Amino acid sequence: MANDGVLALTWNRVRLLKESPVGMIGAFLVLFWLFVAIFAPWIAPFDPNANNMDALIDPTPSAVNWLGTDNSGRDILSRIIWGSRTVFAVAPLAVLCAYAIGCMMGLMAGYYRGWVDDLVNRISDIVLSFPAIVLYIIVIMRFGASANNIILAVIFISSPQITRIVRGMTLELREREYVAAAKMRGESALYIMLVEILPNARGPLIVDACLRLGYTTIAIGVLGFLGLGLPPPDPDWGGMVKETYAMMSIYPHMSLFPAAAISSLVVGLSLLADGMREISIRD
Amino acid sequence: MLAFLSKRIALLAFTMLVVSALVFAAFEFTPGQVARKVLGPFATQNQVDILNEKMGLNRPVIVRYSEWLGNTLTGDLGFSTLYKTEVNSIIWDRLGNTLLLAGTAFAVIVPLSIILGIAAGMREGSILDRSISVGSIVTTSVPEFASGVFLASIFVIWLGWLPGTSSLDTGAGWSLWQQLILPVTVMVLYDLGYVVRMVRASMVEVMTRPYIRTAVLKGLSFRAVIMKHALRNAMIAPFTVILLQINYLITGVVVVEAVFAYPGFGRMLLEAALSQDVAVVEAAALFAVLVSVSTQIAGDLGYMMLNPRIRFS
Numbered sequence: 360m361a362n363d364g365v366l367a368l369t370w371n372r373v374r375l376l377k378e379s380p381v382g383m384i385g386a387f388l389v390l391f392w393l394f395v396a397i398f399a400p401w402i403a404p405f406d407p408n409a410n411n412m413d414a415l416i417d418p419t420p421s422a423v424n425w426l427g428t429d430n431s432g433r434d435i436l437s438r439i440i441w442g443s444r445t446v447f448a449v450a451p452l453a454v455l456c457a458y459a460i461g462c463m464m465g466l467m468a469g470y471y472r473g474w475v476d477d478l479v480n481r482i483s484d485i486v487l488s489f490p491a492i493v494l495y496i497i498v499i500m501r502f503g504a505s506a507n508n509i510i511l512a513v514i515f516i517s518s519p520q521i522t523r524i525v526r527g528m529t530l531e532l533r534e535r536e537y538v539a540a541a542k543m544r545g546e547s548a549l550y551i552m553l554v555e556i557l558p559n560a561r562g563p564l565i566v567d568a569c570l571r572l573g574y575t576t577i578a579i580g581v582l583g584f585l586g587l588g589l590p591p592p593d594p595d596w597g598g599m600v601k602e603t604y605a606m607m608s609i610y611p612h613m614s615l616f617p618a619a620a621i622s623s624l625v626v627g628l629s630l631l632a633d634g635m636r637e638i639s640i641r642d
Numbered sequence: 643m644l645a646f647l648s649k650r651i652a653l654l655a656f657t658m659l660v661v662s663a664l665v666f667a668a669f670e671f672t673p674g675q676v677a678r679k680v681l682g683p684f685a686t687q688n689q690v691d692i693l694n695e696k697m698g699l700n701r702p703v704i705v706r707y708s709e710w711l712g713n714t715l716t717g718d719l720g721f722s723t724l725y726k727t728e729v730n731s732i733i734w735d736r737l738g739n740t741l742l743l744a745g746t747a748f749a750v751i752v753p754l755s756i757i758l759g760i761a762a763g764m765r766e767g768s769i770l771d772r773s774i775s776v777g778s779i780v781t782t783s784v785p786e787f788a789s790g791v792f793l794a795s796i797f798v799i800w801l802g803w804l805p806g807t808s809s810l811d812t813g814a815g816w817s818l819w820q821q822l823i824l825p826v827t828v829m830v831l832y833d834l835g836y837v838v839r840m841v842r843a844s845m846v847e848v849m850t851r852p853y854i855r856t857a858v859l860k861g862l863s864f865r866a867v868i869m870k871h872a873l874r875n876a877m878i879a880p881f882t883v884i885l886l887q888i889n890y891l892i893t894g895v896v897v898v899e900a901v902f903a904y905p906g907f908g909r910m911l912l913e914a915a916l917s918q919d920v921a922v923v924e925a926a927a928l929f930a931v932l933v934s935v936s937t938q939i940a941g942d943l944g945y946m947m948l949n950p951r952i953r954f955s
Contacts, residue, residue, distance in 0.1 A: 485660055488657050488934055492892070493893075493927050496923075497664075497668050581787065584900070597785075604901075607795065614791045614795075615795055618788035619788070622783065625785065626783040628783070629779045633775075
């Protein structure tokens, strides 16, 4: 199991994505938002938190404010552009940390089995028996609303799910010849888990990570919408909908545009995951 | 079977105990805050201290937790500091309303997702399969508050066919069912996709089995193959998934109730959490866990009955 092979195989997979139209649409949507997030300061026409009270006379879309302004006279286009930064700063970091913990727990449970497995399973069972939203509400209420706490909550909720997937794959992969060969060579358990088992479990994990990024984006949006998200005034898509939802009957554009923004990103991530799954079934 | 059941129920009780202790501990930061919330920002420290004394908040955590546990076990869920009444006198109404919402959604999701999943899975890779699969991915990817915004702008603001809020109060001229349509649709759209994909995957797998090939080769019509041979076998795996879906419904309920101002359990939980109302959050969390774990147990039992090859010990 040479390491350079892993990179080459991953790249092959990316190239194969061209054959899945659905996956390409997903990749396009995700790359579009990634581009917007990276270049936000240069793309956004206005300061996302600047209040233009004159615009409140007619906050609907115009030549100056392409998507109109919100209830405080802030340019919606600029807020959506800056809001993409919030998502791309919080979601990948949260998913990455959840993966670090979930992979380690899953590998240990599947590799050592016995009491380690039992302990990990009991903990996962308890966390998973909570409906996610109840956990989110309690974690955010206890520790307050901030980017760090949202990340903590996502790690807490996602890592047991990742643990289950990794454990299942480890149970299967630990019986392979190359694992037996590594044991024979006298490699440490940590080496076997991280170098022999984990890279061979990557297919389903990449697809899951992509879907999980989508769920996490939804979770960030939902927390914002419920008033448990990032503190104002920094733009976040869920919070933008919450602030303007009460005015929907007069100015629906204020809620519609941020709702469309978050939906298009999550749809993109899900389609990308579907495209990758399609490819992984083929080879 | 009986041993399996009692083991699972014991685990359920243990989980609920852990959950209740966790929630209790989570709210245990500064005990003064509860009294402060009740009395408002203009109360003097003296008044806060008196209320703390009266509510027994100055006693050690362990004492208060065991007292709460004892009360809960005898059916007394405590006093809500937010709604200024016994938890028992509000939670049952709210649970009933949520049961109506979630039950209606569930009654739509299950048959619809089975039909769509089977239609997609019976001919893998067909146009019908691809459209149902991609369509269900898209609806599942749109967050509930966003689809609430989309549907409300079409059916409430543009067409004026449905009410934008569902307070269940029929005084404004909207019937109960008209008020339920939008919240139920939002939940169905979001939760449908996952079950559709599971039914489809299971159907695709069943269609490759030798007994299906035998049925086709002995000259049965496609319809008979699907109805008589594939359907029952394809339903085993998604059965558990459908019951696990109840867990997602609970999450969905909180969001949908917030979107449509629906007087249910989810909104109660959110409001209570926002104002640090421990008694209500405790009761709500316990109900949520009770529902989700007991459906998991029911899922395992049903799986066992549908699939005679599996026996739990």
